[in-house]
Amino acid sequence: MNQPESPDRSKTRLKAKVKEYPKLSKSKALLLPYRNEIKALRARNAAYDDIRLILEQENVVVSLNTLYRFCRDVLGEKTATVFKQRLPKSPVMGDPPPPTIQPASAAAPSIETALQERRERTPGLWGRRKRGPRIADSKNL
Numbered sequence: 392m393n394q395p396e397s398p399d400r401s402k403t404r405l406k407a408k409v410k411e412y413p414k415l416s417k418s419k420a421l422l423l424p425y426r427n428e429i430k431a432l433r434a435r436n437a438a439y440d441d442i443r444l445i446l447e448q449e450n451v452v453v454s455l456n457t458l459y460r461f462c463r464d465v466l467g468e469k470t471a472t473v474f475k476q477r478l479p480k481s482p483v484m485g486d487p488p489p490p491t492i493q494p495a496s497a498a499a500p501s502i503e504t505a506l507q508e509r510r511e512r513t514p515g516l517w518g519r520r521k522r523g524p525r526i527a528d529s530k531n532l
Contacts, residue, residue, distance in 0.1 A: 418457045
């Protein structure tokens, strides 16, 4: 049968596992002595930037991201996930009704006439601006 292990042997194995366990980063280890104070400030809904400024006054300089990660990983705070609820679109009074699509069999203007109408609606002498960089035309200077 299984014989119980001696307490000394199990303690040494436990110490070996503790040594193998990943360490905190330098910046998180720097915040570890202030864990209770940070937790108390977060309980009072203090913003991360305010806590960072308070720690900076005590010569503990850390970034905002480090402080956030410390609170999440060490203090066990949950991340706030905010989802926007989409409301169904409802027609507003005064809005025009949505356009109806005409069937293809209806008399639609040809492409040439549509292009001609579009050219006539284009204001100015030069027509629509071409794509690309805006370079001054020497004729217009």
